[in-house]
Amino acid sequence: MAADGVAIGTGTGRAPRGSILNDPLFRSIIIQLLLAAALIAFVWWIAHNTIVNLRRLNIASGFDFLWERSGFDIGQTLIRYTQDSTYGRALLVGFLNTLLIAVLGIVFATIIGLILGIARLSRNWLVAKLATVYVEVIRNIPVLLQLLFWYKAVLSVLPNPKQGFILQGDVDPLSPFRWLLDKVGVTTGPSPLTFHMPTVALNNRGLLLPVPVPGPDFTATWIALGLAVIATAAIALWAHTRQRRTGAQFPTFRTGLALIVLVPLAIFLLTGSPLTFDAPVLKGFNFVGGVAIKPEFMALLLGLTLYTAAYIGEIVRAGILAVPWGQTEAAYALGLRRGVALRRVIIPQALRVIIPPLTSQYLNLTKNSSLAVAVGYPDLVSVFSGTTLNQTGQAVEIIFMTMLVYLAISLTTSLAMNIFNRRVALRER
Amino acid sequence: MKKYLVTIAAGAALCLTAGAAMAGPTLDLVKKNGFIRCGVNPSLIGFAATNDAGEYQGFDVDYCKAVASAVFNDPSKVKYTPLNAKERFTALQSGEIDMLARNSTWTMSRDTQMGIMFTGVNYYDGQGFMVRKSQNISSALELNGATVCVQTGTTTELNLADYFKANKMDYTLVAFENNTDVNNAYDAGRCDALTTDASGLYATRLALQKPDDHIVLPEIISKEPLGPVVRQGDDEWFGLVKWVGFALVNAEELGITKENVEQMKATALDDQAQLAKDPSYKAKGSPDAARLLGVDGTFGQSIGLGNDWAFNVIKQMGNYGEIFDRNIGAGSKLQIARGLNALWSKGGIQYAPPIR
Structure with missing residues (x-):
């Protein structure tokens, strides 16, 4: 084939060796052109028919509705949104809600999946079997049913706001030992460790948490945190070069953790704890203030995470099993401890097997989040191709845009995972 | 899916x-x-x-x-x-x-x-609210701060937003796609109030675990x-x-029911026959009934049907009042009063253009 192409290109073989129709290059170009033309014609036909049909049926079309006032409210919004906002902003709200559930779901599913995968390979019989049962049960029940189950479970377990659980007031960490202190005669009242706990409430309206409000002096704590992070990075660099030179190791992780936690904490206390809380307060029907993690969100996150974790667990198990036992033995022979061998030898090799199927699981989780509407969570499908579609009646545009958004999210996820995959892939030299 | x-x-x-x-x-x-x-x-x-x-x-x-x-x-x-x-x-x-x-x-x-x-x-219809009796509220204006369950893709959702905004009240929305999901969530205590068309509220209440624990608030916040x-x-x-709907209302107004429709038609036919013989004959049935039942005129043909179209409808289904009563009115579990849906001649606004 290549030879023919070259012959035509160089012009030396112009001598007629038969019809041009027999020329593979010519034929392939013609076929490609015909295919492209057919595709364009098909797309044009669909678009044209759609427009004609919409006009004939007297259905409004176009994208102007995106700038119109929506008139409806949304239960959970990450950005400011009221009924006076536009349909376009409703789209953004739905998109961000989908993104939130996807990102958190991916993080938790990965953590639980990793634990599951390792547990299934555990030498502890009970742990391994429990993990197996979990995977088999969760994997074989449709995810929609699981979502409904969790929503029912969350709602039926939690009481109403007036009878809900509330954690608040002064908390004395030593109070469980008060009897002991009393016994030895150190009855001093509340210990100096007592602190004021801002309200945390749990009821069928959600988990209500206080929101920290930093005071003006809090800047010092931020600066301390920043310096601690920079110092940790410097120590890590120094430790790395020293280890390469001398082989001596340094407990970078523990030192860094101590720096990042203790230094800002000390500054925080020294500046007089400049942090207040906007705590939820029961007022009328519901708690006001703070931030609410709603039952719909909990159920969706729980359902999607636990479902996807079962698959990720199997992927992790397969990845670890794919690394030949010889690698482990070799690592031990070099004197590496179990943990180091796992971290430095087994997992990097297992990742090569894990990443590609893991990407599909991430995409699945994102797409499954469109089941949110079943449990009343205002995701993209619920807000945009649900409410907005119904209020405007512009089905074609809205379904098309929704598909584009999912496509964009999925392609971005794939792209990120492919880049990561390339980094861990075997480099042939 | x-x-x-x-x-x-x-x-x-x-x-x-x-x-x-x-x-x-x-x-x-x-x-x-x-x-x-x-x-x-x-x-x-x-x-x-x-x-x-x-x-x-x-x-x-x-x-x-x-x-x-x-x-x-x-x-x-x-x-x-x-x-x-x-x-x-x-x-x-x-x-x-x-x-x-x-x-x-x-x-x-x-x-x-x-x-x-x-x-x-x-x-x-008009949109209303249902709440638990235990909350001790008697007006929708006391709903400030409440969590409200609603079905997505409805005018209800828009009216709700308008009403709370107009009365400077806050609320939290929980929206579901299916009616049953809305009702279940309300029944499970997820919401303080449920809102939909008043007729729907009565229907929904019957489906709750303890219907008597809930009341429908008096406010009607929209035209539906x-x-x-x-x-x-x-x-x-x-x-x-459109005219099948009008025929049902007209039938009620003319007193034509599932029971007496055959007789009414017979009367109309008889009247017609008598009139043909004797122009001074005084008809027993009304001319409106004769037109509705297809005895006089060709109204059925003008909508592509036979002239007995309305006769068939009434014979099979009864008139508007009968349909109302047996499904949602006095003869049903819902017991919804006719109210606005009574005939215009009886204090309501159900009114059908005449067939002529």
Whole structure:
């Protein structure tokens, strides 16, 4: 084939060796052109028919509705949104809600999946079997049913706001030992460790948490945190070069953790704890203030995470099993401890097997989040191709845009995972 | 996933159907099929819900049956498509169904921008709230801060936002796609209040675990004229569905019922025969009844049917009042008073143009 192409290109073989129709290059170009033309014609036909049909049926079309006032409210919004906002902003709200559930779901599913995968390979019989049962049960029940189950479970377990659980007031960490202190005669009242706990409430309206409000002096704590992070990075660099030179190791992780936690904490206390809380307060029907993690969100996150974790667990198990036992033995022979061998030898090799199927699981989780509407969570499908579609009646545009958004999210996820995959892939030299 | 199928099918129909294929008159298609494809609510007691035998029953269902009676003289010639709020108009636009009788509110944007037309008002409704008695509130104006459950894709959602804004109150919204999900969430205590059309509230209350623990607040915060809907562009079919509705109301006004319709027709025929013989004969029946029952004039033909179209409807289904009573009124579990839906001559606003 290549030879023919070259012959035509160089012009030396112009001598007629038969019809041009027999020329593979010519034929392939013609076929490609015909295919492209057919595709364009098909797309044009669909678009044209759609427009004609919409006009004939007297259905409004176009994208102007995106700038119109929506008139409806949304239960959970990450950005400011009221009924006076536009349909376009409703789209953004739905998109961000989908993104939130996807990102958190991916993080938790990965953590639980990793634990599951390792547990299934555990030498502890009970742990391994429990993990197996979990995977088999969760994997074989449709995810929609699981979502409904969790929503029912969350709602039926939690009481109403007036009878809900509330954690608040002064908390004395030593109070469980008060009897002991009393016994030895150190009855001093509340210990100096007592602190004021801002309200945390749990009821069928959600988990209500206080929101920290930093005071003006809090800047010092931020600066301390920043310096601690920079110092940790410097120590890590120094430790790395020293280890390469001398082989001596340094407990970078523990030192860094101590720096990042203790230094800002000390500054925080020294500046007089400049942090207040906007705590939820029961007022009328519901708690006001703070931030609410709603039952719909909990159920969706729980359902999607636990479902996807079962698959990720199997992927992790397969990845670890794919690394030949010889690698482990070799690592031990070099004197590496179990943990180091796992971290430095087994997992990097297992990742090569894990990443590609893991990407599909991430995409699945994102797409499954469109089941949110079943449990009343205002995701993209619920807000945009649900409410907005119904209020405007512009089905074609809205379904098309929704598909584009999912496509964009999925392609971005794939792209990120492919880049990561390339980094861990075997480099042939 | 099923719920997306309708939307997708509708989208596909809009994209793929060649221009002329769907323009054919609906009545011809209905006659060819041998049944009417009618979109109804999947489960709203009194309006459209399945009975123990799995058959659809209710006020809206009877409108489907009435149209089937007019066309086929057989109320069973209906194929029901249960549709949630989100799917209903798309299903109609795309030709999945021939008519929609699903407690849908007539609004300007729906009438003018969506390629659909409301054929009239079969139920004058308004949006209300239901709360637990234990909350000790007696007015919707005390709902500040409440969590409210609502169905997505409804005018209810918009009225709710308007009402709380106008009265400077806050609320938290929990929206579901299906009626049953809304009711379950409210029943489970997820919300302080449930809002929908007042008729729906009474129906919903019956389905709760302890109906007596809940009350419907007195405020009606919107106008919700509910009625059957057809596609734009087929005037003959539009006229047919519209006049079946008017015939039911006219029949009630003229005192024609399922029981006496045969007798009324006989009287009208007799009157006609007597008049032919003797012009000075004093008719026993009213001329309005004679026209409605097809004894006088050719009104049925003008909508593509036989002249006994309205006679068949009343014989099979009864008049508007009978349909109301047996499904949602005094003769039903719902016990909804006629109120605005009484005839204009009896203090309500149900009023049908005359057949002449």
